[in-house]
Amino acid sequence: MKVFPFSKNLFWDVAPESIELSRHKKFVIERVLLRGNLADFKQLIQLYTKDEIRDAIRKSKELDLRTQHFCSWYFDIPAEEIHASPFYR
Numbered sequence: 001m002k003v004f005p006f007s008k009n010l011f012w013d014v015a016p017e018s019i020e021l022s023r024h025k026k027f028v029i030e031r032v033l034l035r036g037n038l039a040d041f042k043q044l045i046q047l048y049t050k051d052e053i054r055d056a057i058r059k060s061k062e063l064d065l066r067t068q069h070f071c072s073w074y075f076d077i078p079a080e081e082i083h084a085s086p087f088y089r
Helices: 025-035 038-047 050-059 065-074
Strands: none
Touching (some): 025 038, 025 050, 025 065
């Protein structure tokens, strides 16, 4: 069995062994960007390509404003292409 590469406390609401990293890519990327630490972020950018991460960011409706601004800067995505959740405004 493979070791889960992210902090287990990020996925407190699901069993980490039930997460398939390729199948649940958007969920994993969102959770790491919103709640992960630096080690989780480094693992994220090793596990997924920048294009995969950019695609998940553009499709996400879960990101808060701080994460939206960081992702816009770090992944070079125009801010208007990232939809921050109205819940966090």
